[in-house]
Amino acid sequence: MGALIEASGLTKQFDELTAVEDVTLRVDQGQILALLGPNGAGKTTTIRMLASILPPTRGTAQIAGYDVLTQAHRVRQSVGLLTEHHGLYTRMRPLAYLGFFGRTYGLPRADAEARAGDLLERFGLQEDSHRRLGHFSRGMRQKLALARAMLHDPPVLLLDEPTSAMDPASARMVRQSIQALRTSHRAIIVCTHNLAEAEALADRIAIIRKGRIVVLGSPQDLKQELLGDPIMELRLSSPLDGAVRALPRGIEPLECGDTWLRYRTSNPEKANPRVLEAMSRAGLSVVTLSDVGRSLEEVYLRVVSDLQPGEEVRR
Numbered sequence: 001m002g003a004l005i006e007a008s009g010l011t012k013q014f015d016e017l018t019a020v021e022d023v024t025l026r027v028d029q030g031q032i033l034a035l036l037g038p039n040g041a042g043k044t045t046t047i048r049m050l051a052s053i054l055p056p057t058r059g060t061a062q063i064a065g066y067d068v069l070t071q072a073h074r075v076r077q078s079v080g081l082l083t084e085h086h087g088l089y090t091r092m093r094p095l096a097y098l099g100f101f102g103r104t105y106g107l108p109r110a111d112a113e114a115r116a117g118d119l120l121e122r123f124g125l126q127e128d129s130h131r132r133l134g135h136f137s138r139g140m141r142q143k144l145a146l147a148r149a150m151l152h153d154p155p156v157l158l159l160d161e162p163t164s165a166m167d168p169a170s171a172r173m174v175r176q177s178i179q180a181l182r183t184s185h186r187a188i189i190v191c192t193h194n195l196a197e198a199e200a201l202a203d204r205i206a207i208i209r210k211g212r213i214v215v216l217g218s219p220q221d222l223k224q225e226l227l228g229d230p231i232m233e234l235r236l237s238s239p240l241d242g243a244v245r246a247l248p249r250g251i252e253p254l255e256c257g258d259t260w261l262r263y264r265t266s267n268p269e270k271a272n273p274r275v276l277e278a279m280s281r282a283g284l285s286v287v288t289l290s291d292v293g294r295s296l297e298e299v300y301l302r303v304v305s306d307l308q309p310g311e312e313v314r315r
Contacts, residue, residue, distance in 0.1 A: 003028050004156050004187035005050065009059035012045050019045045021211040022059070027187040027204075032178070034202035035191045038304060042211040043191045044084065047158050050189070051081050064155045077105070080149035082159045088141055090134030094120055097133060097144070098151055105152040112151070119147035122177060124170070138165040146174060150181070157181065157188040163197060175201060199296040207303050215303050222299045229266040231292040234275060235259060237285040246282035248274040262292060 005027035012020040020042040027033045037043050048054040050061055052072035061068045064078040089097060095116055102112025120126045123143040133141065142165055149157060162178065163171035178201060181188065192198050198205060199219050207215040215222060236243060236259050244253055244261065251271060253261045265271040272289055279286050 003062075004064050005033075005061075005189065007046075007050065007059065007061040010046065010049055010056050010061055011058040012042075012049060012054060013057045019211055020049070020056075020208075023208070023211075023213055025206055025213065025216065027189060029187055030182060030184045031203045032182055032188045032190060032201050033204050033206060034198035035189055035206050035208060036193075036195070036198060036300060037208035041208045043208055044160060045211075046208065047081075047083075047160055047189065047191060051079050051158055052076055077152075078154055078156055080152070080154040080157045082146055082149045082157075082162055084160050084164075086141055086145040088133045088136075088145065090132065092133055093131065094125060094129045094133065094144055098148060101148050101151055107152060115151055115153070116147070119150060123147055123173065139167060139170050142166060143170065143174065146177075155186050157186065159188065160191045161193070162190060163192070163194065171197075195295065195297045195300055205296065205299075207300060209304055215299075219296055219299075222296075223294050226299050226302050227294050229264045230268055231262055231264050231294070232268060232272060232275075232289060233260060233262045233292050234279070234289050235287040236279070237287050241284075242282060243279065243284055246278050246284065248278050251275060259287075 003026045005025070008024050010020060010023040011018070023046055025033065035043050035046065045054065049056050049068060050063060052068045052075040055069055063075045066074040066078060068075050092100070095113070098116035098119070099109070099112050102116065103109070107115070117126070120129055123146065125140060125143060125147070128136070128140065133144065136144065146159070146162055149159070159178070163174050166174065175197060178188065178190065190198065190201055202219065204216065204218055205222055206213050215226070217225070231254065239258055240256060240261060244256065247253070247263070251263050251265065251274070253263050255262050268291070276286060276289060
């Protein structure tokens with residue numbers, strides 16, 4: 001699989017302000033990268049540079065093999081962009097609006113109309129196709145802007161807060177659509193403040209802080225690196241009593257309750273069967289033995305609160 005999005009040392013300065021500094025990332029075909037960070041961290045500026053809207057001060061980036069500086073027109077043809085401010089023409093109706101953008105992308109009229117109809121149906125907007133966009137709710141406008149980004153079937157999607165302002169059902173529909181767009185010929189970057197959404201969608205997570213990517217890796221790898229080994233919870237049908245003493249050598253409880261205990265292990269596949277066998281030998285009835293789920297939110301809060309400026313970037 002080749003890279004459809006690749007940046008090296010990408011930097012953007014506005015006078016004395018360095019908004020993005022030395023951003024290096026790669027998104028291969030078939031991958032989704034979630035770009036996370038506090039407000040003002042540099043997410044939108046990074047997206048604008050990748051879309052050839054803002055020229056970088058330093059560094060390079062290629063989108064679908066095209067250079068963002070020297071081949072900006074080809075980059076824009078290759079990108080479906082969803083921005084925070086949609087710029088919808090509120091006096092237009094959905095089909096006319098999408099048809100206009102279809103022509104700007106050079107799509108044949110019949111193809112643009114067919115694509116527009118399919119996308120309006122996918123996002124539940126077909127029944128409102130007679131209404132002017134000025135009468136659309138914020139969530140409906142968001143879905144139409146996403147349809148616009150997908151209209152020309154681009155190999156790269158850059159989506160800034162794709163489910164912002166949507167009700168739960170609409171947000172789920174959009175997430176499913178993004179998942180369906182994960183194909184062998186497409187790469188996607190999603191900027192979001194919804195950490196559960198990022199974890200559900202993304203193969204890899206990049207956290208940007210003060211213009212620099214400080215963490216980059218898969219959700220599972222980041223949890224392992226920043227939160228430590230998995231924590232298991234053992235629940236019994238009766239009070240613990242001798243359960244702690246019955247634990248195999250090398251298994252130490254982290255915390256205990258009346259009928260439960262937790263322990264940390266680097267190798268659950270080997271440790272858990274040993275624990276179950278030990279409980280059985282001790283005559284203790286096990287109700288459950290399960291992983292204590294750790295969320296991406298814990299990783300994110302650890303990163304934005306603990307890492308200091310200039311600390312080595314994690315990979």
